[in-house]
Amino acid sequence: MEFLRLNKKVTVAQFMEKVYLELNVNIIKHQASKTFMKAKLLIHGSYKNQYRKLWDYCEELLTCNPRTTVYMETILDESSGKDRFLRLYICFKVLKRGFKVGCRRVIGVDGCHLRGPHPGILLTAVGINANDCIYPVAYAVVEVENKNSWKWFIEFLKYDLSISEQKSWTIISDRQKGLRSAIEEVIPEVEHRHCVRHLHNNMKKLHPRQSIKNRFWACARSSYMRRFESEMEILREYDGNAHRWLLDNTNPAHWSRSHFREAAKCDILLNNLCESFNSVILEAREKPNLGMLESIRVYLMERLKTKRVKS
Known part of the structure; x- marks a missing residue:
């Protein structure tokens, strides 16, 4: 467990080699994969238990970051009669304020698959500041990438960024499924570029x-x-x-x-804004939802601090 905690990018083959060199034992790939899974559960905790803590996590974000937009949506599971997690949207107050003050009215939007124990899609919105650097704005975890989920995400973006004079705004994307229809319904006058x-x-x-x-x-x-x-x-x-x-x-x-x-x-002409951000959070996307969200929050906090000190 401690080895995997300190060596997050180690592969199964490298782990098998380590076992052979230290213990003189050959293990099969299936055994190594099961060991990886058990170790990650000990490091990150059970993803089922993390779902129970999501409400507390959202409340803590609002307590520590007033006027941050945090919205979680659930759906009733008819088989169990309990609420089941569906979507979660997060946009920190400091990111909203910084975007309005110092960024161009250009937003890149993209969706990427989560690679952890819970299947889903991470939707991201990334801006570009006056120094031509990426500026993450908002992100959301949704169940699937379609018109409904994109419309839900764009509506929150429209509210948080105060997109009123739509003709002066630009959105660039990779022509994701359902995104064009969502933009035409929510912000029809915004310029929509394709990568x-x-x-x-x-x-x-x-x-x-x-x-x-x-x-x-x-x-x-x-x-x-x-x-x-x-x-x-x-x-x-x-x-x-x-x-x-x-x-x-x-x-x-x-x-x-x-x-x-x-x-x-x-x-x-390219949607490199989101591609750069997605590559940075590649490791976070392999974690359960709560660990992933916290890893992204810590990255954003450290990035803002580094930029502030540098400037």
């Missing part, structure tokens, strides 16, 4: 050549309309099918700089 890398990943399934990728990116980077039209014409002459795929499946307003609004003062 160009994700868009090309869909395109290259039918048109995989590097030359087409280069011409597609030239279209995306075009900063004015005539340049965009010229690059699209070059793509059409080179490969009419790829050109037709773009026209049929996409809208340039979502992925080309030539069509972006000027209000955001930001021309990013």
Whole structure:
């Protein structure tokens, strides 16, 4: 247990080698995996018991961080007659205040799978500050990634960030399932950009050549309309099918700089904001819900302190 507590990134193969070197015993992979599972339960506690502590955790967050938005939603389990955890949204007061004061009105949203004992999706909203660094804003644990869960998350974001002048706001995403419909219902006038890398990943399934990728990116980077039209014409002459795929499946307003609004003062084409944040919390996503939430909170607290001291 202590070995795994101090060596969080150790693999099963490395653990099997350690057992052989120290005890001169060969164990099979299944035995090592069961040992890992038992040790993690001792370190993090039973995930079933952690669910019982979620209400206390939410109350403690509100007590220590007044005016923080913490909302947990439950559903009645008909078989047992008890409430069952469904969703949890968290947006700290200091993050809301910092975003409104010092960040551009650009938000990246993304969803990633939880890798711990409880299946679910972690939805994140990450902004960009005046120094072009990521600025985490809010996160939520939901049961599945669909229109309903995204609409629930976007409604909280709209309230916390006071998104009233919608035409001056921009959201960038990876075209997640149900997100576009949710945005059109909750904040229909906000500019919605699509990550160009994700868009090309869909395109290259039918048109995989590097030359087409280069011409597609030239279209995306075009900063004015005539340049965009010229690059699209070059793509059409080179490969009419790829050109037709773009026209049929996409809208340039979502992925080309030539069509972006000027209000955001930001021309990013990739959703690297959320990708960077998700990579940082990769280890936290392997823990049970309570341990994951606390790990994210500690990371945000330490990050804010480090940035403040540095500035």
